[in-house]
Amino acid sequence: MTGLAFLILFAAVILGYVLNRVAAARIRASGAQMHSLTGFHGAYSALLVALPGLLTVLVWLILQPIVVERSVMAGLPAGALDGLDKGGVSLVLAEIKSIAGGQVFGTPADWKRAAAETLTARNAAASLALVVVIALMSVALIAFSRSRVSAEFRARHGVEKIILGLMIFCSTIAVFTTIGIVLSLAFESVKFFRMVPLNEFLFGLRWEPQIAIRADQVAGQGAFGVIPVILGSIVIMTIALVIAVPIGLFAAIYLNEFASPRVRNIVKPTLEILAGVPTIVYGFFAILVVAPFLRSSGADIGLEISPNTALAAGISMAIMLIPFISSFTDDALSAVPRTLSDGSLALGATRGETMLKILFPAAIPGIVGGVLLAVSRAIGETMIVVMAAGIIATLTINPLDSVTTVTLQIVTLLIGDTEFDNPKTLAAFALGSFLFVITLCINIFALRIVRKYREQYD
Known part of the structure; x- marks a missing residue:
């Protein structure tokens, strides 16, 4: 279904580009003075359809597993997860996903089979909903961009604004990614220096990090x-x-x-x-x-x-x-x-x-x-x-x-x-x-x- 959503989005982008360009060419052929070239009218429609569609697909693919899995786990029979810690719950979810994928080991409980069927059905429904949302969104955006075509419409300015916004968005992502990397390193490094003195790390002449992790493990002091x-x-x-x-x-x-x-x-x-x-x-x-x-x-x-x-x-x-x-x-x-x-x-x-x-x-x-x-x-x-x-x-x-x-x-x-x-x-x-x-x-x-x-x- 995801491939079908991308295919619909790609077809909508091409269709929007062609419709707007043809409409702009007709206005230009009638003798009207166009503010922007016909190519800019087509590019405006293509960008207006492609960017929201791609963003919707990406956000949907990120949130779909989280929402579906949580709904399935919330619908398990009462007492199914009693006494399990976070790791045990994760193992149960992994087993349900394996059953849903056709990998059955041993004889799972009936409630696990039912949960796997529910998981499969809800994933299919969510994928179908994604296709419908992309199709409706594409039609609406194509119609909107087509209605903007006129001799006075500043399509070139619209394309430049969209591209500028995309560049700013990408730059922002790069900046915040860098900040995230630095903060993650700093946070974990602070935890390390709480266990090992900073002067020992900077001025020590021996590097032997193989220390005992378990009580019964034989290893050096580090x-x-x-x-x-x-x-x-x-x-x-x-x-x-x-x-x-x-x-x-x-x-x-x-x-x-x-x-x-x-x-x-x-x-x-x-x-x-x-x-x-x-x-x-x-x-x-x-x-x-x-x-x-x-x-x-x-x-x-x-x-x-x-x-x-x-x-x-x-x-x-x-x-x-x-x-x-x-x-x-x-x-x-x-x-x-x-x-x-x-x-x-x-x-x-x-x-x-x-x-x-x-x-x-x-x-x-x-x-x-x-x-x-x-x-x-x-x-x-x-x-x-x-x-x-x-x-x-x-x-x-x-x-x-x-x-x-x-x-x-x-x-x-x-x-x-x-x-x-x-x-x-x-x-x-x-x-x-x-x-x-x-x-x-x-x-x-x-x-x-x-x-x-x-x-x-x-």
Whole structure:
């Protein structure tokens, strides 16, 4: 039924567009001076039908399960839920939904079968009601938009207002989503810091969150010092950026100023394809190629290298970041007005001097943006780290040792069935908040650099 509702809505949008456009074309053909083009009259009807219809369908699909399930549970026989806590009631509802879906295990009680039949019937009725509501709403909106068609009607202004309202709505959703993310992190982090002192988290030198959750479980007392985790992230990120930034910048400079069109047409698409490779593929590359090569090379010179190393993860991550840095730098260099380079060459400067003293400084804002994106990718990368660097938090800056990162620890702490009432699980939110603050500081620093150079070259 939901598919039928969407199909009716789509047909109504097309019909409204065609009717309004044809009506506007007839008025225009009669010689009247139209305020708006015929296309705007059609677009006005299409938007007026599509947006309320889509909103109705989405709200209906969200509320329908809640309303139907609550009505079914409220109609259960007296005493059916006596003595059950919230979890037990949820299990009963899940069993009723399974029976309604045709998955019957054992011999359920008659009242459960009756509830499942009621659930199925009410879902069907609600879906049919959705189709009817969408059909009636579409007809009414089409008729209303058709009645607005006239030579004086400002259809273009109406379309612009609707689009502006949609953009404001989307922006508001984005803002409130960000606020929700920050508040959720802050709320859970506060619960964590009530159990673990803040100074222990910020300045502790051991990260061992495996604590005893049950009374009969054997585990340590737990240690939540974030320094080893942050240090591991910094080591891997530094290795990746030290390799990726120079190579990416030089590749972009060569492709933008010195490469022939044939070479550029081959190399640039290849780099862009490399940017689309899934990160897990780089993880396989790290454990199958980079790590064995480092171990064999270290053995040849008598150097002991761990099976999982920060160097292997950093090298693989650098290969992943090169296309991003190169692409952003090339776009930034291409955006510099050509008159600057032409004037430099006309004054006798070489192409290298022009690139070094004119184009590259003028493109600094875009280049910083590319490097910032690379830093964000390096900080947030998980798969390469878990496959190449390990999960043990080691307090070291030796790139040949096994280290871990913030994102990897967040994933590790939240794997499986978790209860948000112990420090081990809540530590993931504390790490997320700490990572959020670090990323925010990096963004502020980058924006200050961009503004400084942008004012100089505008």
